Amino acid sequence: MMMSDESIILEGRGLRKEFGGLVAVCDVDLRVRRGDLHSIIGPNGAGKTTLFNLLTGTLKPTRGTVIYKGRDITAVPLHRRVHLGIGRSFQITNIFPNLTVLENVRLAAQALGRDGFKFWMNYRHFKQYEAAALHALAEVGLVDRAPMLAGALPHGDQRKLELAILLASDAELLLLDEPTAGMATEQVPPLMQTIQRIQRGTGKTIMLVEHNMNVVMSVSDRITVMHQGEILAEGTPAEITRNETVQRAYLGELYGDFATIMQEDAP
Ligand SMILES: Nc1ncnc2c1ncn2[C@@H]1O[C@H](COP(=O)(O)OP(=O)(O)OP(=O)(O)O)[C@@H](O)[C@H]1O
Ligand SMILES: [Mg+2]
Structure with missing residues (x-):
């Protein structure tokens, strides 16, 4: 146990x-x-x-x-x-460029939702997923972009779209x-x-x-x-x-070899 x-x-x-x-x-x-x-x-x-x-x-x-x-x-x-x-985003942008922003989020809501993906879906369910998608887009500030092709979004907005996709998945x-x-x-x-x-x-x-x-x-x-x-x-x-170990490690990052040499010289 x-x-x-x-x-x-x-x-x-x-x-x-x-x-x-x-x-x-x-x-x-x-x-x-x-x-x-x-x-x-x-x-x-x-x-x-x-x-x-x-x-x-x-x-x-x-x-x-x-x-x-x-x-x-x-x-x-x-x-x-x-x-x-458990939902995750990837370091590499992972969206369907030829679908609209809204479709990207709606598909995620369907595919990753608790019900699982169903190819045949009635209109009421479709509307439910669409509403969930719009809600997620509102959370990240992308509602205005909903009808745009995802591939046409500026990079920063693509990252927001990824976030909306995760939100819509209900993780x-x-x-x-x-x-x-x-x-x-x-x-x-x-x-x-x-x-x-x-x-x-x-x-x-x-x-x-x-x-x-x-x-x-x-x-x-x-x-x-x-x-x-x-x-x-x-x-x-x-x-x-205020953690000294962290400070030292990050100074090492910033000053590279110089800081490493300094640390090796330290008692
Ligand atoms: N699939 C893999 N096969 C072999 N080595 C790998 C693999 N994935 C990661 N590594 C190595 O494992 C170490 C940790 O890599 P990881 O990608 O987890 O680091 P990170 O902290 O995410 O770095 P970054 O800030 O660059 O994203 C690195 O030395 C990397 O080269
Ligand atoms: Mg990494």
Whole structure:
């Protein structure tokens, strides 16, 4: 019998992923509280995406366990995790360019919804899914773009569309891998605020991967810092800001070899 803590929606225990000789994720223990906006940050190659892949079932861990709502889901494949309420976005934009914005979201609502995808659908159901899609588009501020072809959207709006697709899928836990990737700098804070508004307004749990610490500082409830496959630190944004190990790692990022030399010289 597994003890379950109701406040923890997702947990990784001793998660490890090896690619040949490379340890991309090294025995990671992680607990995500229900309703939190929990960010995973760390430099390129830290293992953030690999950790997400283990949590969502895209990859099978070399070792370790994934627990969702008190249940061991390590062996549950990706598509079935979606129906358990776990939704994810990919670092690479993943939409149908030749469908309209609305159709993209409506199809996601149908395909990923709890009812599963049905080819034959009556008009009432069609309208229900369309309403859900429009609601999701409103949440991310894209209603005006609903009739446009998705492929014609500017990049920043495509990222919002991905978010709307996840929202329409009715997932309880959203995993977003660098949702601001490739966006113009001035578009980043509004998107982060949208994500936070969704979290606060819906009570959904959101996990977010970012390599830039500043982006997540003001919106996160908790932050996990990864470095070379391991967890370097975890805490509230305030705790992470004053964490000396994190400061050193990030200075190392900024100043590269110079900081490394300085640290090696330090007693
Ligand atoms: N499928 C794979 N096969 C082999 N090595 C991989 C694979 N996926 C990731 N890696 C390696 O695992 C390590 C962690 O990669 P990962 O993509 O998880 O990092 P990340 O923190 O998401 O980085 P980024 O910020 O660049 O997205 C890297 O050294 C990467 O080259
Ligand atoms: Mg990544």
